[in-house]
Amino acid sequence: KNQVEQSPQSLIILEGKNCTLQCNYTVSPFSNLRWYKQDTGRGPVSLTIMTFSENTKSNGRYTATLDADTKQSSLHITASQLSDSASYICVVSAMVSTGFQKLVFGTGTRLLVSP
Amino acid sequence: DGGITQSPKYLFRKEGQNVTLSCEQNLNHDAMYWYRQDPGQGLRLIYYSQIVNDFQKGDIAEGYSVSREKKESFPLTVTSAQKNPTAFYLCASKITSYNTGELFFGEGSRLTVL
Numbered sequence: 001k002n003q004v005e006q007s008p009q010s011l012i013i014l015e016g017k018n019c020t021l022q023c024n025y026t027v028s029p030f031s032n033l034r035w036y037k038q039d040t041g042r043g044p045v046s047l048t049i050m051t052f053s054e055n056t057k058s059n060g061r062y063t064a065t066l067d068a069d070t071k072q073s074s075l076h077i078t079a080s081q082l083s084d085s086a087s088y089i090c091v092v093s094a095m096v097s098t099g100f101q102k103l104v105f106g107t108g109t110r111l112l113v114s115p
Numbered sequence: 116d117g118g119i120t121q122s123p124k125y126l127f128r129k130e131g132q133n134v135t136l137s138c139e140q141n142l143n144h145d146a147m148y149w150y151r152q153d154p155g156q157g158l159r160l161i162y163y164s165q166i167v168n169d170f171q172k173g174d175i176a177e178g179y180s181v182s183r184e185k186k187e188s189f190p191l192t193v194t195s196a197q198k199n200p201t202a203f204y205l206c207a208s209k210i211t212s213y214n215t216g217e218l219f220f221g222e223g224s225r226l227t228v229l
Contacts (some may be wrong), residue, residue, distance in 0.1 A: 004157065031215060032215050034217070034218075040224055041203075041223065041225070042223065043119075043121075043205055043207075043220030043222045043223050044205075044220050045220070046217045046218070049215075049217070051215075055226075089157070089158075093215065098213075098215055100212055101209075101212060101213060101214070101215060103218065104157075104162075105157035105158040105159075106157055107155060107156055107157045107215050108157070
């Protein structure tokens with residue numbers, strides 16, 4: 001069964017600190033993995049995309065890693081800011097028959113950055 | 116500015132009433148999607164459309180209906196048959212459903228059944 005599990009469910013950190021969010025997946029056949037940021041009451045916005053051959057991808061203070069062998073990804077946030085308070089969702093894409101991309105969503109990690 | 120517009124942002128409905136959520140995109144995308152988001156759960160696919168005049172059921176289509184008469188519009192009707200309709204609804208679009216490109220989301224519509 002295609003599944004995406006994220007940990008922790010929620011996290012509180014002090015402003016300026018770093019944190020790492022985890023994503024484990026059992027999606028097959030794997031196509032790509034995206035991290036989305038969702039502010040409360042808003043739609044998700046893409047942060048990074050990683051394909052099978054990529055190990056690391058950065059977007060400003062956000063760095064995503066992918067280990068395709070262990071089917072794990074992480075999102076590292078450096079020097080956190082209050083605006084980083086949001087839910088972070090891991091989305092894995094599976095290429096099913098005829099190339100159709102099926103998206104499997106994790107339940108998200110809710111991050112609160114405290115002043 | 117290109118993007119996806121959902122309306123209304125907030126909607127209250129009495130039990131037994133049908134409601135329609137609007138979704139319009141000006142990104143020239145072929146594929147459009149409706150998701151439902153509940154606390155503690157991942158986004159669940161309700162319906163999707165790969166092209167005009169075509170749509171397919173997702174994982175939780177019961178109690179919902181859609182239409183795709185124009186490329187830019189994909190309205191969702193929540194019918195009285197939907198047993199637990201209170202949720203946050205997200206509309207999204209992609210260039211095509213076969214493309215690995217980004218899925219763009221609207222700002223969401225929050226439906227509350229009184």
